[in-house]
Amino acid sequence: MxxxxxxxxxxxxxxxxxxxxxxxxxxxxxxxxxxPSSGLDQLEERGGKALYYxxxxxxxxxxxxxxxxxTAPIAGSIKDITLLAIYNASDITVVTVEYKxxxxxxxxxxxxxxxxxxGAGPNYATFSKNSKIYKVTLRITSNGHTAIQPSTPSSTxxxxxxxxxxxxxxxxxxxxxxxxxxxxxxxxxxxDIYKNIGIKEIKKGKEGKGFSISFIRxxxxxxxxGLKRGDVIESINGQKIDSEKAAFDMYKNIKNIxxxxxxxxxxxxxxxxxxxxx
Amino acid sequence: xxxxxxxxxxxxVTWLAIVILMPKQEIYYKLEEALDSYExxxxxxxxxxxxxxxxxxxxxxxxxxxxxxxxxxxxxxxLLFYSSVELRSLLVxxxxxxxxxxxxxxxxxxxSILSPLDVSVMASGxxxxxxxxxxxxxxxxxxxxNESKNIQMLxxxxxxxxKGWVYETSF
Numbered sequence: 030m031x032x033x034x035x036x037x038x039x040x041x042x043x044x045x046x047x048x049x050x051x052x053x054x055x056x057x058x059x060x061x062x063x064x065p066s067s068g069l070d071q072l073e074e075r076g077g078k079a080l081y082y083x084x085x086x087x088x089x090x091x092x093x094x095x096x097x098x099x100t101a102p103i104a105g106s107i108k109d110i111t112l113l114a115i116y117n118a119s120d121i122t123v124v125t126v127e128y129k130x131x132x133x134x135x136x137x138x139x140x141x142x143x144x145x146x147x148g149a150g151p152n153y154a155t156f157s158k159n160s161k162i163y164k165v166t167l168r169i170t171s172n173g174h175t176a177i178q179p180s181t182p183s184s185t186x187x188x189x190x191x192x193x194x195x196x197x198x199x200x201x202x203x204x205x206x207x208x209x210x211x212x213x214x215x216x217x218x219x220x221d222i223y224k225n226i227g228i229k230e231i232k233k234g235k236e237g238k239g240f241s242i243s244f245i246r247x248x249x250x251x252x253x254x255g256l257k258r259g260d261v262i263e264s265i266n267g268q269k270i271d272s273e274k275a276a277f278d279m280y281k282n283i284k285n286i287x288x289x290x291x292x293x294x295x296x297x298x299x300x301x302x303x304x305x306x307x
Numbered sequence: 308x309x310x311x312x313x314x315x316x317x318x319x320v321t322w323l324a325i326v327i328l329m330p331k332q333e334i335y336y337k338l339e340e341a342l343d344s345y346e347x348x349x350x351x352x353x354x355x356x357x358x359x360x361x362x363x364x365x366x367x368x369x370x371x372x373x374x375x376x377x378x379x380x381x382x383x384x385x386l387l388f389y390s391s392v393e394l395r396s397l398l399v400x401x402x403x404x405x406x407x408x409x410x411x412x413x414x415x416x417x418x419s420i421l422s423p424l425d426v427s428v429m430a431s432g433x434x435x436x437x438x439x440x441x442x443x444x445x446x447x448x449x450x451x452x453n454e455s456k457n458i459q460m461l462x463x464x465x466x467x468x469x470k471g472w473v474y475e476t477s478f
Contacts, residue, residue, distance in 0.1 A: 045320055052324040064333035065340055071348040071369040218405055220460075274372035281402050 106206055106307060107156065107163040108199065109142055115167060117149045124154045126165075129196060129210050142307075198253035198304075206305045207289055211250055216284040225249035230273060231261060237271035239263040239294065254291075255302055261294040326387060331361040335383065346371045351381075360384040375400050388420040397432070406460055408434035416441075434458045439474075450474040 060066070113132060114125040122137045124146060135146045144156035144163060152167040196208025215222050227243040239261045245252050256262075262270055266286060270276050289304040332354060339349060352365030366378040379396035397411040411432035418426050426441040428450065434457055439450035452458065452472040458465070465472040 041316075044317065048317065048320050049324050049328070052321065053328050056328050056330055060330050060333050063337075064330060065336040066333065068332075068336045069339045069343050069348055070350050071367070071372065073350070073374075216402075219402060220405060272372060277373045277402075 106142070106199070106201060106305075107144060107158075107165065108201060109206075109208075109307070110144065110156070110165055112154050112165045112167050115149045115152070115154060117151070122146070122149045124149055126154075129208065198250045200253070201305075204303075204305060205254065206307050207250075207254070209284075209306055212286070212306065213284045216280075219280070222280075226251040226256075228262070228276075237275075239270055240276060254304065256291075256293070257295065259295070262291060263294055263299070264292040266290055322387065326385065327358050329385075331356050331383070335361055335363075348372075359386060375403060390418045392416045408432060408457060408461070434461070437474075445477075447477045448475065 109128055111127040112124060113127055116123040123134060125132055125134050126141060127133075128141055133141060135141060137146055137148065139146050141156075144158045147155045147157050147162065149155065154165050154167075156163045156165065196211030196214065198211070199206045199208070225246045226249065227245075228240040229243050231238045231241050242256055242258055242260045242262070245256055245258050264270055265279050266289065268275065268279060270279060287306055289306050291302045293300050293302065335354070342349065348369040349363075350367040350369065351363040353363070355362045355364075361383045363381040363383075364379070366381050367374060368376040368378065376397055376399045378394050378398075380394070382391075382393040382395075384391045384393070392415070394411065394414040397414065399407055399409045401409075403409075411430055411434075413432075414428070414430035416426055416428055424442065424444040426443065428437070428439045428441060428448075430437050435452055435454035437450050437452045439448065441448050450473065451468075451470060452465070452474070453470070455472050458472065461474070462472070465474050467473075
C-alpha cells in the first residue's frame with residue numbers, strides 16, 4: 030500500500046502537534062493554578078459626593094459634645110483694604126488702595142471687595158456696602174509720613190515674594206477670615222502645604238479615622254486657623270477625610286470652596302471650626 | 308547533521324509556541340495584583356493581544372485610589388530573550404505638576420538575556436531626555452538627564468555630575 034505522505038513528514042507533524050499541545054496544557058495549568066482570570070480595576074466615582082451633615086436622630090442618646098466657633102458669614106471685609114494715597118479735588122476723588130497685596134487706583138463709584146468708594150477726606154476714604162458706610166484711614170509709615178505710593182507695584186518687590194503665599198488667615202476678632210488667594214496659592218503649590226503642616230493618616234484596622242497633625246509651623250496660615258499638633262482632622266466641609274483619596278479630592282477642590290469648616294478631634298473632644306473664605 | 312537540524316527545529320517550534328501561546332492578559336493581571344500590594348492600580352480602556360505583545364490603550368494610573376496619571380498607550384513586548392515595556396504620552400495630573408514633570412512623551416524599559424540583572428531605561432518629555440538603568444541585583448536605579456529642561460522641581464533629589472543631572476535611588 031502506498032503512503033499518501035512521507036512517514037518522516039507525518040512524524041514531524043505529530044511532534045509539532047505534541048509540542049504545541051504540551052505547551053498549551055502547561056500554560057493552561059499555570060493559568061488555573063497561579064494566574065488570575067480577571068484584572069483589578071479601580072472603581073471610579075462619577076460626579077462629586079453630595080454634601081452631608083451629621084445628625085443624631087436617636088432620642089435616647091445625648092449628642093456628641095461639639096464646640097462650635099461659629100461666625101456670621103460676611104461676603105467681604107473692609108479690613109482687607111488699606112488706604113495708601115488720596116487725591117481729593119472739587120471735581121474728582123481718586124484713592125490708591127492695597128487689596129490682596131495689590132495696589133489699585135479707584136475713582137468715586139468704583140468697587141473693591143464689594144465696597145464702593147463714596148468719597149474722601151484729608152486722611153480717610155469712605156466706602157459703602159449694603160447701605161452701611163465704612164471709613165478707612167490713610168496708612169501712616171513708621172517715619173510719620175503718609176504712605177503715598179505709586180499705583181503700579183515696585184519692580185523689585187514681586188521677585189522677592191514670588192514663591193511666597195499670597196493672602197493669609199486674618200483674625201477679625203470674633204471670627205477668622207481665610208483669604209481666597211491663599212487657597213489658590215496652595216492649590217497651585219502643593220509642596221508649600223507640606224512645608225507648613227505635616228499630616229499622617231490614622232487607621233483603625235482598614236478603616237480610616239482621619240489625619241493627625243504631626244507638626245505645624247509656627248506663624249503659618251495653618252497655625253492661624255487654630256490647628257495644633259496632635260489634632261485629628263476628621264472632616265472638611267462635611268466630607269469625611271478618611272482616606273488619602275478623600276484628602277486629595279478635597280485638596281483638588283480647595284480653590285472652589287466658598288466656606289471652610291473643619292471637624293477636628295483634640296484629645297477626647299470633638300470641635301467644629303468654621304471660617305469665612307473671602 | 309539531520310539530528311541537529313531536527314533539534315533546532317523542535318527548539319524553534321517550542322520557543323515560538325511558548326511565546327505565542329503565552330496567556331499574556333492573565334500574566335498582566337498577575338502584574339496588576341503585584342502592583343496592588345503597593346496600592347497602585349491601572350485602569351485601561353482597551354487591551355489587545357498580539358503574537359508577541361500586549362497592548363493597552365487609555366491607561367489611568369491610581370495610587371492609593373488617587374488618579375495620578377494617564378498613559379495613552381502601554382506596549383508589553385517579549386521574545387523571552389528580549390523584553391520591553393513602552394509607554395507613550397504619560398501625563399501627570401495637574402495637581403502634581405509642581406512636584407514632578409507633567410509630560411513624558413515616551414519611555415522605554417528594556418531587558419535582555421545578555422545582561423539578565425539589568426533593565427535599561429530611556430525616556431523623553433517635558434523634562435528633556437534621560438537614559439539609565441535599573442540594577443536588579445544591587446536594587447538600584449540610576450538615571451542620567453542628558454538634556455535637562457524644566458526640572459526645577461526635581462533638582463532637590465538630583466545630583467550634579469560632569470555629564471549633567473543624575474538621579475539615584477535604591478529599592
